[in-house]
Amino acid sequence: MMPHPVVIKIGGALLDDEKAARQLMTRIKTLQQHRAVIVVHGGGPMVETMMTGMGLTSEKVDGLRVTPDAHMPVVCGALAGSANKQLCALAIGAGITPTGLSLMDGNMITCQAIASELGAVGQATPNSSVLLELLIGEQFLPVISSIGCSKNGRLLNINADQAATAVAQLMGAELLFLSNVEGVLDEHGQRLATLDKAQLASLVQTGVITDGMKVKTDAALQAALQLKRPVFIGSWHTDPEALLNATTGTKIQPEATKAGDNS
Numbered sequence: 001m002m003p004h005p006v007v008i009k010i011g012g013a014l015l016d017d018e019k020a021a022r023q024l025m026t027r028i029k030t031l032q033q034h035r036a037v038i039v040v041h042g043g044g045p046m047v048e049t050m051m052t053g054m055g056l057t058s059e060k061v062d063g064l065r066v067t068p069d070a071h072m073p074v075v076c077g078a079l080a081g082s083a084n085k086q087l088c089a090l091a092i093g094a095g096i097t098p099t100g101l102s103l104m105d106g107n108m109i110t111c112q113a114i115a116s117e118l119g120a121v122g123q124a125t126p127n128s129s130v131l132l133e134l135l136i137g138e139q140f141l142p143v144i145s146s147i148g149c150s151k152n153g154r155l156l157n158i159n160a161d162q163a164a165t166a167v168a169q170l171m172g173a174e175l176l177f178l179s180n181v182e183g184v185l186d187e188h189g190q191r192l193a194t195l196d197k198a199q200l201a202s203l204v205q206t207g208v209i210t211d212g213m214k215v216k217t218d219a220a221l222q223a224a225l226q227l228k229r230p231v232f233i234g235s236w237h238t239d240p241e242a243l244l245n246a247t248t249g250t251k252i253q254p255e256a257t258k259a260g261d262n263s
């Protein structure tokens, strides 16, 4: 039986480190030999740069960028344009055949605006796996940006961690979040190997997990509980295989951790 596909979420800051990006693509190519892989990516730093270049500013609320509809051409340009095409080009450079997509392609993910105060920011719900099944059946690498749209055709900006969770749910996939940190860190900056729902809540409550990591651990926990399997958070410098084997990074557990598991 074929193993489950793997959804790899790549934080946008990877695009500032060409060497690491090329190495990761080479590792994805190796992983593709025995697993179907799907990439979902962010591009927060690229959005910032393009907005600044146009004299625009934005703020984040609970890790989500407040996005007026008028900013969507810039946000789409950064995420579905530059970031997506840069990653596709890096994939080509590693000998992979990529297909650049957004959440709305093939109607794979349905999105819905969250709250008027956030503007064109949405939440993502799995809808149709037909397109992704076709692509991975042909050994293509889907490279999916976190731009979505609502049922009535409004473009929406989706946090890329939440987008990756919806895609993993859609495909019943394993889920890896690759970021610029080695995993979830404790108050001393030490990596935490395993975390469950109660431990995450406590780290948020004590202010150890904040900002983008709060969004990421919320998304990871939601996926772990729904998929009933661990979800991994780690660095893009590590091999995705090592993360899947939990020899590095942080494993978000769907069930309560037994005492001593985190040593």
Ligand SMILES: Nc1ncnc2c1ncn2[C@@H]1O[C@H](COP(=O)(O)OP(=O)(O)O)[C@@H](O)[C@H]1O
Binding pocket: 010, 011, 012, 013, 042, 044, 161, 178, 179, 180, 181, 183, 184, 185, 186, 208, 209, 210, 211, 212, 213, 214, 216
């Ligand atoms: N407890 C924590 N452990 C690790 N990173 C944390 C923690 N709390 C907050 N962070 C911040 O979260 C960042 C990762 O989230 P984010 O920037 O959104 O990543 P990405 O863009 O890859 O999704 C880290 O670089 C760090 O600044």
Ligand SMILES: CC(=O)N[C@@H](CCC(=O)OP(=O)(O)O)C(=O)O
Binding pocket: 010, 011, 012, 013, 041, 042, 043, 044, 045, 047, 063, 064, 065, 075, 079, 121, 122, 146, 157, 158, 159, 160, 161, 212
């Ligand atoms: C609503 C919202 O916050 N959208 C994010 C989408 C990109 C993203 O999540 O990029 P990273 O993974 O690089 O952080 C944003 O505009 O920055």
